[in-house]
Amino acid sequence: MxxxxxxxxxxxxxxxxxxxxxxxxxxxxxxxxxxxxxxMGHLLGTEVEAPKMAPGTPHASLDKVLSVARAQHPDRVVQYASKDEDDDNLWFVTMTPTPAPTDDFRSVAIDARTAQVLAQPRFNEGFMFVMLRLHVDLFAxxxxxxxxxxxxxxxxxxxxxxxxxxxxxxxxxxxxxxxxxxxxxxxxxxxxxxxxxxxxxxxxxxxxxxxxxTWADLAIKYWQYDQLSSLMVPYQGQPTVPLAERGSVQRSLEAAQARVPDTKLSFIAFPGTAYSSPHHTTFFLKGNEPFTSKLLQPVLVDAKTSEITAAPKLPWYLMALLVSQPLHFGDYxxxxxxxxxxxxxxxxxxxxxxxxxxxxxxxxxxxxxxxxxxxxxxxxxxxxxx
Structure with a gap:
């Protein structure tokens, strides 16, 4: 040289x-x-744990869980719902003023068996929230x-x-x-x-x-435009499904899991949110193995009829994104x-x-x-x- x-x-x-x-x-x-x-969550006392019960205690209907969450914040809408990664007996329901993306959210932790509220943790404040926002987007x-x-x-x-x-x-x-x-x-x-x-x-x-x-938001928007827009053609001109007209979310979840067996729920995106459409409840399912547990399979279910519309495979760029996220933090x-x-x-x-x-x-x-x-x-x- x-x-x-x-x-x-x-x-x-x-x-x-x-x-x-x-x-x-x-x-x-x-x-x-x-x-x-x-x-750090355990150290700071922000982790929520479900109480001990006999193994095999049946779970309450997801519809009841969501109803309990809405009662805590009747002026808000449910944006997302997810099971705790380490505890299948714990639901986290995220509620916001509108379905649009926002930093103004409230979280409700609910026991999946009794449908009782366990806590309302504030994930948008505190030391770990500041660390996350500085690391992800500098609050910008x-x-x-x-x-x-x-x-x-x-x-x-x-x-x-x-x-x-x-x-x-x-x-x-x-x-x-x-x-x-x-x-x-x-x-x-x-x-x-x-x-x-x-x-x-x-x-x-x-x-x-x-x-x-850092490209996650743009990649998701492109996926919605490129692959999901064709699925929305039958719904053109229709408004977002009102809450009163929506079908059973529990029945929709069961249909989604039957469509993709040997998976478990990662999270649910409700109509109008960033990860769904105005007309669907979208269930993101993941595998049971260490590697496949980081990959998601979306299933779009009609919010009115609880019938499956599509279960599209994620494109390569979203697969790369899902693999890179846990690798970045050493989560494997x-x-x-x-x-x-x-x-x-x-x-x-x-x-x-x-x-x-x-x-x-x-x-x-x-x-x-x-x-x-x-x-x-x-x-x-x-x-x-x-």
């Missing part, structure tokens, strides 16, 4: 790193508690998500350019060498390169999946994977912090001895690298 090519790669690496590093630091810091979101909605997606793209550029630069810059040193007897700046540069190499694959995977996740392998994710996250924080230190302190190179300064300039051609 000639000197001009190295300079070009160094420029790309330096500026892609500098632009994204502060935001990547923010994402790593906010992502750390999110890795342990269930454990879709523009914030797309901005963070662009920062993720710059991170991938910085990683690729860093790999290209590492070999020629470190050709005289063994991998992982940390020159402890040299000046502080060179020791930090060696540590930066060492941890960067250790976290390379993980950071690329997390950065890529995070970038994909239980606690061992969460711990590994957390350790790599901490290592990445050190990489990003040392990159900032190297860039902010580059002016001190000129005051170092000539030989060391020349070496430092060569090795620090990618100051600020993540």
């Amino acid at each position: 000639n000197s001009q090519t190295i300079k070009t790669w160094a420029w790309v690496h330096k500026w892609s790193s500098i632009v994204c590093t502060v935001f990547m630091l923010l994402l790593c810091l906010t992502g750390l508690p999110l890795i342990f979101h269930h454990e 909605g879709l523009p914030g998500k797309l901005f963070l997606g662009f920062m993720g793209l710059l991170l991938l550029v910085a990683i690729v350019s860093g790999v290209v630069l590492y070999a020629p810059f470190m050709r005289k040193l063994d991998f992982g060498t940390v020159r402890r007897n040299r000046r502080t700046r060179l020791k930090w540069l060696d540590l930066h390169n060492l941890l960067g190499g250790v976290t390379l694959v993980w950071l690329f995977v997390v950065g890529a999946t995070g970038m994909i996740n 392998g239980g606690m061992p994977m969460q711990i590994i994710w957390a350790l790599l996250d901490i290592a990445t924080i050190i990489v990003l912090g040392s990159g900032l230190y190297l860039w902010l302190g580059k002016g001190r190179i000129a005051r170092e001895p000539k030989e060391e300064a020349a070496e430092a300039r060569a090795l620090a051609g990618a100051d600020g690298t993540p």
Whole structure:
């Protein structure tokens, strides 16, 4: 690799790193508690648990559960309903002023067996809510998500350019060498390169999946336009189904599960919401295996007649989105994977912090001895690298 090519790669690496590093630091810091979101919920006392009952206690009708939820907030409509991931005896019902997407929502936790209200947790406030919003969209909605997606793209550029630069810059040193007897700046540069190499694959995977996740809203809207619009032709000109005219949701759920056997419910999107149509109750079902439990199968059921309209297969881009979301937070392998994710996250924080230190302190190179300064300039051609 000639000197001009190295300079070009160094420029790309330096500026892609500098632009994204502060935001990547923010994402790593906010992502750390999110890795342990269930454990943090128990620690903060926000987790809801269903009371112990005899195994096999029958569940109440979903229609009764929804009726109880509506009675808590009669001025609101049910947007979504879902079973707790770890407890089949617990329903969470989300209620909003209108079916349209909004941050103004109320959640009602209901015992699936007795249809009694257990709690009304506030998921839109508190420490974990702030961490999630900062991590997902910086409290800026879709523009914030797309901005963070662009920062993720710059991170991938910085990683690729860093790999290209590492070999020629470190050709005289063994991998992982940390020159402890040299000046502080060179020791930090060696540590930066060492941890960067250790976290390379993980950071690329997390950065890529995070970038994909920022496209979720646009991907869903495109899916609705591209594949669901044809299913809405028979309903053209009809208003959203009023609550009084809707059929049994329990019967609709049973029909959906019969259409796709060996699955369990992930969540229900009611008519007019972002994940459904104005005329359907859409049931999102998932498999029972570790991998298939992350994939969803939508079943659209006519809200009036409780008859199935369609069960379309999700396109590849939504499948990629569903796979990337749990991988991003280490949700595939239980606690061992969460711990590994957390350790790599901490290592990445050190990489990003040392990159900032190297860039902010580059002016001190000129005051170092000539030989060391020349070496430092060569090795620090990618100051600020993540």
